[in-house]
Amino acid sequence: MGKIIAIANQKGGVGKTTTAVNVAASMAATKRKVLLIDLDPQGNATMGSGVDKYNVENTCYELLIEEKPIEEVLIKETSGKYHLIAGNSDITAAEIKLMEVFARELRLRNALAPVKNYYDYIFIDCPPSLNQLTVNAMAAADSVLVPMQCEYYALEGLTALMDTIKKLASVVNPRLKIEGVLRTMYDPRNRLANDVSAQLKRHFGDQVYRTVIPRNVRLAEAPSFGSPAMYYDKSSTGAKAYLALAGEILRREKANKITK
Numbered sequence: 001m002g003k004i005i006a007i008a009n010q011k012g013g014v015g016k017t018t019t020a021v022n023v024a025a026s027m028a029a030t031k032r033k034v035l036l037i038d039l040d041p042q043g044n045a046t047m048g049s050g051v052d053k054y055n056v057e058n059t060c061y062e063l064l065i066e067e068k069p070i071e072e073v074l075i076k077e078t079s080g081k082y083h084l085i086a087g088n089s090d091i092t093a094a095e096i097k098l099m100e101v102f103a104r105e106l107r108l109r110n111a112l113a114p115v116k117n118y119y120d121y122i123f124i125d126c127p128p129s130l131n132q133l134t135v136n137a138m139a140a141a142d143s144v145l146v147p148m149q150c151e152y153y154a155l156e157g158l159t160a161l162m163d164t165i166k167k168l169a170s171v172v173n174p175r176l177k178i179e180g181v182l183r184t185m186y187d188p189r190n191r192l193a194n195d196v197s198a199q200l201k202r203h204f205g206d207q208v209y210r211t212v213i214p215r216n217v218r219l220a221e222a223p224s225f226g227s228p229a230m231y232y233d234k235s236s237t238g239a240k241a242y243l244a245l246a247g248e249i250l251r252r253e254k255a256n257k258i259t260k
Contacts, residue, residue, distance in 0.1 A: 002118065003120070004124065005122070005123050005143050006126055006138055006143070007019055007126060007146075009128065009147055010128060010130055010164070011157050012128035014185075015149070015213060016126070016128065017045045017223075022229055023123060023245055024082045024121075025230055027082070027120070033119045033120050034121050035121075036125065037060065038060065038086055039108075039126055039137055040087055040125050040133075041087065041089050041095075042127075043086070049082075049228075050078055050080070050226035056088065058072060059087055061094040064098065064111065065098070069114075073085050079226055094133070095132050098133075124140070138165070138173060139173045141173070142175060144179055149184055149185050150195075150197045151193075151196065155203070178207050181204055181207050181209065183200070186215065209248055211245040213238065213242065213245070216229075219236065230243065
């Protein structure tokens with residue numbers, strides 16, 4: 001049975017899209033069937049997958065508003081070797097139109113139902129705000145992966161996000177849980193980063209991934225070449241870190257199945 005993971009943080013610039021693209025590519029490299037959904041109107045995950053967001057025929061707009069079958073909106077050829085549902089500025093209009101439709105928060109969940117068991121993992125790159133698109137992602141997801149930088153305001157923002165996820169779980173999706181907290185753009189030479197990292201582990205314990213994503217030039221360069229880091233420079237520390245994260249997610253999943 002497939003697993004749907006929303007990648008979300010209400011704060012922008014924390015490596016959310018970088019995480020979505022690279023963890024999807026890393027999972028696909030382990031021979032898992034992977035779908036990445038770009039639910040962010042900026043369309044950065046689409047471009048980072050080697051797909052021109054300006055020339056795509058169908059996006060999440062057609063899926064959510066026009067209710068096109070998912071097979072019609074899927075892009076099966078991407079630089080990350082995963083399937084993609086593209087995003088671009090059209091999704092801003094989708095957010096407005098969702099306000100007018102019945103059961104609007106369930107549109108994405110219902111659209112994914114026919115293919116959920118085909119994919120091993122479905123990753124959703126959420127917008128950096130709590131809007132109807134993010135609510136749709138949370139309603140469809142089994143869990144939320146939270147990327148965050150180890151900065152001064154990060155803990156406060158993370159606590160607020162956790163409260164939001166709990167509220168959404170009680171209203172639209174009782175099975176929603178935290179998949180994990182991922183430390184991104186991490187520099188171990190930075191004392192503040194180490195202090196915040198220690199606080200994170202104290203507050204959230206095992207929910208914090210052991211894997212940390214370092215500040216890495218190759219990770220930053222890869223999207224401009226329309227490629228995940230592992231296909232841009234597989235020897236880079238960023239590419240290796242996301243492969244390690246994929247392995248950690250898989251090990252956790254296996255351990256959870258054993259304990260159930």
